[in-house]
Amino acid sequence: MKLVLDTNIFSDLAEGLSEVIDILATLGEHLLMPSIVLGELHYGFMKGSRREFNEKNFAG
Numbered sequence: 001m002k003l004v005l006d007t008n009i010f011s012d013l014a015e016g017l018s019e020v021i022d023i024l025a026t027l028g029e030h031l032l033m034p035s036i037v038l039g040e041l042h043y044g045f046m047k048g049s050r051r052e053f054n055e056k057n058f059a060g
Contacts, residue, residue, distance in 0.1 A: 001027050001028065001029055001030075002028075002029065002030045002031075002032055003024065003027060003028040003030070003031055003032065004032045004033070004034065005031055005032065005033050005037065006034075006037055007037050007040045007041060007044075010033070010037065010041065014057065014058075041054075041058065045058070
């Protein structure tokens with residue numbers, strides 16, 4: 001199944017919320033992220049106090 005991640009779900013995933021991880025691992029054959037979500041995350045990284053950490057972890 002294709003799942004589209006919004007900013008809130010990505011944040012939950014990044015925080016390691018087990019419920020979100022389980023759902024994505026069980027149902028998500030393909031995870032998609034709209035460009036607007038990428039923009040929101042980038043903006044949040046720039047405004048936050050852990051910019052380098054967040055950008056590094058996002059890139060993998």
